[in-house]
Amino acid sequence: MADSLLVSNSATKSYGDLVALSPTDLTVDHGELVALVGHNGSGKSTFLRLSAGTLDLTDGSIEIAGEPAGSSVARTSTSFIPDDPVLYDDLSVREHLSYVAALHGVDAAAEQLDAIAERLGLLPRADDLPARFSRGLRQKTSIALSIVRPFDLLLVDEPFVGLDATGKVALLDVFDDLHRDGRTIIVATHDAQFVERVTRCIALRDGEIVHDGVATPADVLRLVGT
Numbered sequence: 001m002a003d004s005l006l007v008s009n010s011a012t013k014s015y016g017d018l019v020a021l022s023p024t025d026l027t028v029d030h031g032e033l034v035a036l037v038g039h040n041g042s043g044k045s046t047f048l049r050l051s052a053g054t055l056d057l058t059d060g061s062i063e064i065a066g067e068p069a070g071s072s073v074a075r076t077s078t079s080f081i082p083d084d085p086v087l088y089d090d091l092s093v094r095e096h097l098s099y100v101a102a103l104h105g106v107d108a109a110a111e112q113l114d115a116i117a118e119r120l121g122l123l124p125r126a127d128d129l130p131a132r133f134s135r136g137l138r139q140k141t142s143i144a145l146s147i148v149r150p151f152d153l154l155l156v157d158e159p160f161v162g163l164d165a166t167g168k169v170a171l172l173d174v175f176d177d178l179h180r181d182g183r184t185i186i187v188a189t190h191d192a193q194f195v196e197r198v199t200r201c202i203a204l205r206d207g208e209i210v211h212d213g214v215a216t217p218a219d220v221l222r223l224v225g226t
Contacts, residue, residue: 003029003030004027004028004029004030005028005029005030005064005065005077005152005153005184006026006027006028006051006062006063006064006153006184006186007026007027007061007062007063008024008025008026008027008047008051008060008061008062009025009060009061009062009063010023010024010025010059010060010061011023011024011025011026011047011050011057011059011060011061011062012024012057012058012059012060013043013046013050013055013057013058014058019207020043020046020207021043021046021047021050021207022043022206022207022208023059023060024043024047024060024208024209026202026209026212028153028184028186029184030152030182030184031179031182031183031184032184032185032199032200033175033179033184033185033187033197033198033199033200034184034185034186034187034198034199034200034201034202035187035189035194035195035198035200035201035202035215036048036186036187036188036189036202036204037188037189037190037192037195037201037202037203037204037215037220037223037224038188038203038204038205038224039205039224041206042204042205042206042207042224043204043206043207043208044157044188044204045083045157045158045188046207047188047204048080048155048156048157048186048188049080049082050062050069051064051069051078051153051155051186052069052070052078052080052155053069053070053071053074053075053078054070054080054082056070057069064077064078064153065077065152065153076150077151077152077153078151078152078153078154078155079146079147079149079151079153079154079155080146080154080155080156080157081142081143081146081154081155081156081157081159082142082157083157083158083161083188085130085138085139085141085142086142087130087131087138087141087142088131089129089131090129090131091129091130092126092127092128092129092130093117093122093125093126093127093128093130093141093144094110094113094114094117094126094127096130096141096144096145097113097116097117097144097145097148098113100145100148100149101113101148101149103149104148104149104150105150106148106149106150108148113148114126116144116147116148117144119144119170119173119174120140120141120143120144120167120170120171120174121140121166121167121170122137122140122141122144125137134162135161135162136162136163136164136167138162139159139161139162139163139167140163140167140171143156143159143171143174147174147178151183152183152184153183153184153185153186154178154183154184154185154186155186156185156186156187156188157188158188158189158190159171159187159189160189160191160194172197175187175197176197192217192218192220192221193217195215195216195217195219195220196216196217200212200213200214201213201214201215201219201220203215203220203223203224204224205223205224210223210224211223
């Protein structure tokens with residue numbers, strides 16, 4: 001399908017007898033903003049990691065932009081924010097941003113990098129080492145790094161954990177702007193209220209899709225519990 005950016009065809013992940021993700025058929029089109037909800041262990045993180053190419057499939061396939069997840073083309077199209085940010089011990093926020101931008105061929109001026117940091121409330125800490133930050137500040141740094149590079153698909157795993165109210169509002173604004181720009185975003189979250197801001201909600205339970213469509217916060221609580 002020409003409009004499909006992500007295509008999952010019987011994608012499966014198991015660890016011996018433990019099935020983390022049952023055979024999953026799913027397509028996500030260009031420009032969609034998707035909430036991926038479910039209890040702990042439901043398969044949300046597994047699906048995102050498989051799609052990002054950081055975890056190998058047991059069976060089936062996932063394609064990003066028509067190429068297998070994890071391939072160079074798919075990685076070029078995909079930016080992934082894991083639930084546990086991975087940061088360098090000896091680089092400041094500014095140095096992180098500059099390094100990631102250069103790594104992806106982005107010729108960004110210092111002012112542009114500072115604008116990203118400022119948007120997420122990081123500018124006062126731009127010369128500090130994020131490896132020593134709190135969980136919330138580390139999360140903000142990881143988000144800044146994910147958007148400094150080009151991408152078509154943004155995969156985000158539990159982005160609101162550790163964020164204060166101001167940080168959450170700033171992040172929601174970033175998601176809204178990216179969505180308006182036509183980016184495709186999939187956010188795995190426990191925040192039932194987030195489904196009010198998306199075009200589609202996919203609920204997982206025990207590695208299987210139990211809902212795919214519009215949903216209210218009450219629907220989310222009914223589908224996956226608190």
